[in-house]
Structures are given as structure tokens and as C-alpha cells.
Amino acid sequence: MHPCFRTSPGRTRRRRSHHAIKPANTILCPNCGSAKRPHAACVGCGYVRPGLTLRKVRSAD
Secondary structure, three states, rough: OOOOOHHHHHHHHHHHHHOOOOOOOOOOOOOOOOOOOOOOOOOOOOOOEEEOOOOOOOOOO
């Protein structure tokens, strides 16, 4: 079964207006100053919150 009428370009574009990729939110790490995602460990130093740091896992090569 096919649709009765074709979808106009404007209607298609309005529907797809929410599909754009939004930039990731970043904050500065208070420990080392590099950019990190909120509520996540810092990639550079492993800082999460005061009194808690995560160790970097070494690969088993």
C-alpha cells in the first residue's frame, strides 16, 4: 500500500529539524583543568569528586 499524497519537502524538513547533532556539554576539571563531561571521571587525571579518584586500567599486553 502506498501513501495517497507525497510528503512535501517543507514537511520533511520540519520533521527532521530535531535530528541535528548537538555539541557535547563539557566542564573544566577542577583538579587538572582539562575538559570533561559532567558526572563522569576526568580522562586526564581520573578525578571524580573530592576524596575519590579512579585508577587508570592498564592493558594486559
